[in-house]
Amino acid sequence: MKVNRKRKxxxxxxxxxxxxxxxxxxxxxxxxxxxxTFKPSDPYGGIGDGWTLNTLIxxxxxxxxxxxxxTLWLSVVTTLVSILLAVPMGYxxxxxxxxxxxxxxxxxxxxxxxxxxxxxFAWKVLLHPEGPLKQLLVLLSLATPDTSLLYNSGAIxxxxxxxxxxxxxxxxxxxxxxxxxxxxxxxxxxGAHQLRAFFSIFLPGIxxxxxxxxxxxxxxxxxxxxxxxxxxxPHSEMIGNKIAQRTxxxxxxxxxxxxxxxxxxxxxxxxxxxxxxxKKKGPAGGPLIEEDA
Amino acid sequence: xxxxxxFEDVSKFYGSVRAVDxxxxxxxxxxxxxxxxxxxxxKTTLLRILAGFEEPDTGRVRLDxxxxxxxxxxxxxxxxxxxxxxxFPHLSVWENIAFGLRLQKRPRQExxxxxxxxxxLVQLADQAHKKPAMLSxxxxxxxxxxxxxxxxxxxxxxxxPLAALDLKLRQRMLIELDQIHDEVGITFLYVTHDQGxxxxxxxxxxxxxxxxxxxxxxxxxIYEAPRSSFVAAFIGDTNFFEGHVxxxxxxxxxxxxxxxFPDVVCxxxxxxxxxxxxxxxxxxEKIRISRxxxxxxxxxxxxxxxxxxxxxxxxxxxxxxxxxxxxxFVYQQHSRFSLDQRSITWNDDVWIWWHADDGFMLERxxxxxxxxxxxxxxxxxxxxxxxxxxxxxxxxP
Numbered sequence: 010m011k012v013n014r015k016r017k018x019x020x021x022x023x024x025x026x027x028x029x030x031x032x033x034x035x036x037x038x039x040x041x042x043x044x045x046t047f048k049p050s051d052p053y054g055g056i057g058d059g060w061t062l063n064t065l066i067x068x069x070x071x072x073x074x075x076x077x078x079x080t081l082w083l084s085v086v087t088t089l090v091s092i093l094l095a096v097p098m099g100y101x102x103x104x105x106x107x108x109x110x111x112x113x114x115x116x117x118x119x120x121x122x123x124x125x126x127x128x129x130f131a132w133k134v135l136l137h138p139e140g141p142l143k144q145l146l147v148l149l150s151l152a153t154p155d156t157s158l159l160y161n162s163g164a165i166x167x168x169x170x171x172x173x174x175x176x177x178x179x180x181x182x183x184x185x186x187x188x189x190x191x192x193x194x195x196x197x198x199x200g201a202h203q204l205r206a207f208f209s210i211f212l213p214g215i216x217x218x219x220x221x222x223x224x225x226x227x228x229x230x231x232x233x234x235x236x237x238x239x240x241x242x243p244h245s246e247m248i249g250n251k252i253a254q255r256t257x258x259x260x261x262x263x264x265x266x267x268x269x270x271x272x273x274x275x276x277x278x279x280x281x282x283x284x285x286x287x288k289k290k291g292p293a294g295g296p297l298i299e300e301d302a
Numbered sequence: 303x304x305x306x307x308x309f310e311d312v313s314k315f316y317g318s319v320r321a322v323d324x325x326x327x328x329x330x331x332x333x334x335x336x337x338x339x340x341x342x343x344x345k346t347t348l349l350r351i352l353a354g355f356e357e358p359d360t361g362r363v364r365l366d367x368x369x370x371x372x373x374x375x376x377x378x379x380x381x382x383x384x385x386x387x388x389x390f391p392h393l394s395v396w397e398n399i400a401f402g403l404r405l406q407k408r409p410r411q412e413x414x415x416x417x418x419x420x421x422x423l424v425q426l427a428d429q430a431h432k433k434p435a436m437l438s439x440x441x442x443x444x445x446x447x448x449x450x451x452x453x454x455x456x457x458x459x460x461x462x463p464l465a466a467l468d469l470k471l472r473q474r475m476l477i478e479l480d481q482i483h484d485e486v487g488i489t490f491l492y493v494t495h496d497q498g499x500x501x502x503x504x505x506x507x508x509x510x511x512x513x514x515x516x517x518x519x520x521x522x523x524i525y526e527a528p529r530s531s532f533v534a535a536f537i538g539d540t541n542f543f544e545g546h547v548x549x550x551x552x553x554x555x556x557x558x559x560x561x562x563f564p565d566v567v568c569x570x571x572x573x574x575x576x577x578x579x580x581x582x583x584x585x586x587e588k589i590r591i592s593r594x595x596x597x598x599x600x601x602x603x604x605x606x607x608x609x610x611x612x613x614x615x616x617x618x619x620x621x622x623x624x625x626x627x628x629x630x631f632v633y634q635q636h637s638r639f640s641l642d643q644r645s646i647t648w649n650d651d652v653w654i655w656w657h658a659d660d661g662f663m664l665e666r667x668x669x670x671x672x673x674x675x676x677x678x679x680x681x682x683x684x685x686x687x688x689x690x691x692x693x694x695x696x697x698x699p
Contacts, residue, residue, distance in 0.1 A: 192391075194388065195382070196390075196401070197354075198355075198375050198376075198381055199453065200406060201376055201401075202374070213390075213392040214391070216392075
């Protein structure tokens with residue numbers, strides 16, 4: 010008993026730094042944002058005294074449903090495409106020799122060595138109406154000269170997938186690398202053809218990696234701001250852009266806070282739902298996300 | 303009449319490594335057949351070729367009159383029990399066993415009754431809803447057996463299935479496997495490096511070494527009449543002698559002349575001509591040892607020796623004795639023991655003898671095979687001999 014309590018104390022002590030970090034820099038600011046939502050704005054861009062529900066009411070603005078819907082489907086499609094590309098990649102990486110694994114891993118992370126902004130501007134050059142990609146497509150008569158590759162939802166989707174694909178590959182590769190491929194042989198031995206073994210044995214075997222990949226792509230995609238700002242147009246705004254606009258242009262902090270709070274809830278709700286589901290299944294299910302996955 | 307299962311001239315090369323080197327083996331229907339050999343001898347590769355996980359570079363594999371060489375694993379009527387069991391961790395015991403039947407889209411009712419029947423066969427009915435991670439090693443093993451057997455394969459492949467279990471459990475599973483084989487009556491192809499497992503379970507054994515089959519036969523044939531020094535040394539222990547045939551005695555027996563050792567009479571099963579160079583293998587437990595000289599007759603080799611080392615093992619004693627230039631191992635069962643009788647001990651002068659039928663001339667001999675023997679280390683008792691193995695087996699340099 011005593012040893013147990015001592016160990017508990019130990020664990021608390023060890024987690025204290027990260028716990029306080031998260032509390033001070035994440036939980037408290039989030040709560041402040043929720044509070045500001047119920048404050049009036051003052052004419053100088055600050056926060057006024059007293060309490061009001063004005064912000065909440067103005068969130069009913071008919072513009073918002075369209076933006077929210079666009080943000081949601083762009084994020085969902087980004088996640089889907091990233092996972093669809095990352096699973097075969099992760100599978101392949103786990104199957105090649107250790108030397109090739111290292112090389113491929115390096116290739117996956119090498120884009121991070123260039124600034125995120127520079128890479129997005131590079132896409133802008135590539136997709137530009139006078140850019141090489143457009144001219145190639147016109148040459149192949151896959152596009153007419155007046156097609157625009159830039160400043161629309163398609164461009165946002167492309168760059169979102171480009172940006173978040175490595176984040177999807179890494180956890181899937183980590184899970185696939187630990188997967189026991191003899192299980193595939195066992196499934197084949199019991200009469201499964203290759204695709205069947207892949208779907209009923211491999212995918213469940215890396216499900217933790219898959220779940221991690223989905224979360225690390227979907228959540229940042231929902232909050233993306235720079236990508237739609239640079240390659241998107243006036244008709245392809247996402248919530249992130251709206252929040253920035255309310256903060257910097259309109260200088261209406263409560264309104265920006267309201268949108269942010271909404272986004273936070275939109276992220277937390279599915280996460281909480283998954284966690285609850287997992288808990289109901291009992292302790293055998295294990296943690297939702299493995300630290301090493 | 304072709305055999306039930308046939309490997310015909312099968313080879314598998316990995317670069318310059320000949321994992322399986324032109325092997326031809328046939329197995330009868332219902333037989334418990336073992337592939338026995340040290341790691342890297344090609345036995346697992348041969349099994350994986352039959353399962354369909356490896357494609358042979360040469361040769362054909364036929365099962366029940368049908369050429370299955372080019373069939374993918376899922377279309378072969380063989381099932382494997384993997385060394386690691388390879389149970390699906392996300393499925394329960396019940397779902398693991400039902401996996402194959404579900405793939406065949408059998409009716410629900412049938413799947414239920416079949417899985418329940420298998421669960422009873424392997425005595426796991428009360429564990430049906432556990433995940434594999436919650437089972438013990440022996441239980442996992444039984445799930446793997448049930449999962450493979452439920453598909454009623456024509457051949458059940460077992461890849462070192464007991465290697466991961468501890469000794470006691472291994473002995474119990476050995477008996478269970480034997481019972482299951484008797485019950486279901488299908489052909490078992492059993493891969494192992496453990497001669498004890500192979501000897502106790504098999505109808506026939508193929509001893510493999512370096513990608514080749516050294517000898518195929520019943521456990522008794524392989525033990526009592528090894529054809530090569532590899533088989534003699536890998537299965538049990540043995541003493542090797544080197545010499546030449548001095549004369550043929552009455553057609554059935556040969557007198558061998560051995561350098562640094564008295565002449566030896568040996569059963570002439572190989573019809574080797576006079577003058578030919580031969581190697582002789584004599585199992586340590588076939589040799590008797592006593593302080594008193596036995597009555598001599600023509601068919602016993604009786605040799606004086608001196609005891610160099612005694613290892614008491616309870617049920618038996620291992621002696622290492624020196625007879626002229628040879629160092630010979632003798633295992634003696636303790637059939638009778640009386641405390642007042644002085645037992646044989648270090649530096650005693652003794653007589654050793656064995657019957658001519660208990661020595662076997664080898665067709666192939668390789669010095670490196672001596673290292674396979676689990677004999678007491680050479681260097682322990684003899685400081686004057688630096689422990690270097692001489693050019694001749696058991697002979698002191």
